[in-house]
Amino acid sequence: MISESVGVNQNGNLTVGGADCVELAKTYGTPLYVFDENLIRKTCREFKSSIDNFYGGNGLVLYASKAFSCKEMYRIVGSEGLGCDVVSGGELYTALAAGFDPENIFFHGNNKTPDELEYALKSGVGRIVADNMTELEIVESLAKSLSVKANVILRIKPGIDAHTHAYISTGQIDSKFGFALENGEAFEATKKALDCDNIELCGFHCHIASQVSETKPFQEAAEVMLQFMADVRDKFGVTVKELDLGGGFGVKYIESDGQIPFSEYMEKTAVTVKAKAEELEFPVPKIFIEPGRSIVAPAGLTLYTVGNVKTIKDVRTYVAIDGGMGDNPRYALYQADYTVEIANKASEPKTFIATVAGKCCESGDLIQENAPMQTPEVGDIMAVLNTGAYCYSMASNYNRIRRAAVVMVKDGQPRVIVKRESYEDIIKNDI
Numbered sequence: 001m002i003s004e005s006v007g008v009n010q011n012g013n014l015t016v017g018g019a020d021c022v023e024l025a026k027t028y029g030t031p032l033y034v035f036d037e038n039l040i041r042k043t044c045r046e047f048k049s050s051i052d053n054f055y056g057g058n059g060l061v062l063y064a065s066k067a068f069s070c071k072e073m074y075r076i077v078g079s080e081g082l083g084c085d086v087v088s089g090g091e092l093y094t095a096l097a098a099g100f101d102p103e104n105i106f107f108h109g110n111n112k113t114p115d116e117l118e119y120a121l122k123s124g125v126g127r128i129v130a131d132n133m134t135e136l137e138i139v140e141s142l143a144k145s146l147s148v149k150a151n152v153i154l155r156i157k158p159g160i161d162a163h164t165h166a167y168i169s170t171g172q173i174d175s176k177f178g179f180a181l182e183n184g185e186a187f188e189a190t191k192k193a194l195d196c197d198n199i200e201l202c203g204f205h206c207h208i209a210s211q212v213s214e215t216k217p218f219q220e221a222a223e224v225m226l227q228f229m230a231d232v233r234d235k236f237g238v239t240v241k242e243l244d245l246g247g248g249f250g251v252k253y254i255e256s257d258g259q260i261p262f263s264e265y266m267e268k269t270a271v272t273v274k275a276k277a278e279e280l281e282f283p284v285p286k287i288f289i290e291p292g293r294s295i296v297a298p299a300g301l302t303l304y305t306v307g308n309v310k311t312i313k314d315v316r317t318y319v320a321i322d323g324g325m326g327d328n329p330r331y332a333l334y335q336a337d338y339t340v341e342i343a344n345k346a347s348e349p350k351t352f353i354a355t356v357a358g359k360c361c362e363s364g365d366l367i368q369e370n371a372p373m374q375t376p377e378v379g380d381i382m383a384v385l386n387t388g389a390y391c392y393s394m395a396s397n398y399n400r401i402r403r404a405a406v407v408m409v410k411d412g413q414p415r416v417i418v419k420r421e422s423y424e425d426i427i428k429n430d431i
């Protein structure tokens with residue numbers, strides 16, 4: 001199976017984390033997101049032990065919580081000794097409400113509002129990852145008025161092409177995120193941060209892209225960043241101690257996708273970091289990484305009920321499900337690949353090819369086109385695999401469809417971690 005969380009039981013039903021998907025659908029209704037806690041924890045440990053092994057413990061794994069954010073997720077990653085990255089007041093609020101240690105929260109974003117920055121500073125977040133000159137000015141003035149010193153790292157665009165979808169590429173000069181190296185912006189921002197009395201410049205950050213399936217771009221980015229840190233030392237006489245290399249490790253969505261073991265990215269990048277540091281006679285910095293997708297995507301799936309099967313002669317077959325772009329906008333946005341299973345027929349061969357259509361009033365509301373699956377019938381439970389990242393977190397109420405519930409399975413035992421929205425929830429802010 002495409003995810004190690006998923007299997008088939010003696011009834012021929014699909015299982016996730018040891019729980020029967022058909023039973024889950026019956027108990028909690030559909031659409032339903034289901035996660036396997038053991039796999040989430042295992043992946044957290046894999047990243048953490050890589051940092052510990054390859055950098056002698058001088059580093060921290062920050063879970064990029066935009067991939068899947070809810071209170072229970074912050075509790076799980078916090079209990080595994082990870083920090084987290086947040087990109088909005090809402091993510092910060094959720095993390096703090098879950099009792100996350102603010103010291104281990106990094107606050108990202110290309111347009112943090114003054115209110116969000118004040119909230120972050122008052123909450124005592126570990127680092128603010130500054131994106132632009134205006135933000136530096138706001139942080140300096142807020143920190144002054146609060147009589148605190150803001151710990152800041154600067155987001156740098158290292159100019160690396162990571163060969164992924166344009167919407168999720170962020171390392172090149174033409175990106176809305178961060179300061180470019182090529183045109184001197186990165187040095188100007190460094191000078192400005194160093195000149196601020198209430199800003200402590202702790203280091204630099206880069207994030208080249210998401211769903212990257214090669215290690216080379218990460219190694220290249222690390223080299224560029226270390227060179228920049230050495231150049232900053234030579235130019236300003238300041239040796240910063242922290243380097244945040246971002247996230248972006250690719251996962252497998254369909255059988256033909258390649259997936260590099262996460263520890264391999266870590267090891268190769270660590271070798272590069274240490275070699276470059278030695279060449280530049282620069283002390284190996286404290287390393288942060290920010291995996292999001294890789295921690296949650298393979299540990300989650302979505303269950304739906306098939307409502308109708310519409311075969312248009314000589315055209316195609318649409319299988320209509322009770323969810324769609326509201327709970328998973330990734331096909332509509334990026335033509336993202338997914339593996340589809342009929343959960344109550346999981347031991348049968350996948351000889352049927354169909355398009356999975358959502359229930360929104362929109363022709364583009366598709367989850368997958370031409371997907372192989374077991375022969376679907378009305379009332380079947382469909383599972384779309386590896387939807388743990390950027391599905392619940394990107395969900396909407398389009399067509400006033402209620403957001404689905406989230407169930408976490410641990411050792412075969414399910415529990416609800418996010419309730420299904422009610423119709424009352426849908427109108428609660430309407431006046």
Ligand code: LLP
Binds near residue numbers: 246
């Ligand atoms: N750090 C920063 C600064 C980021 O911007 C991101 C992702 C990450 C870490 C985590 O990247 P990951 O390990 O998850 O690849 N909605 C898109 C993905 C957007 C990624 C945004 N930034 C999708 O569904 O594919």
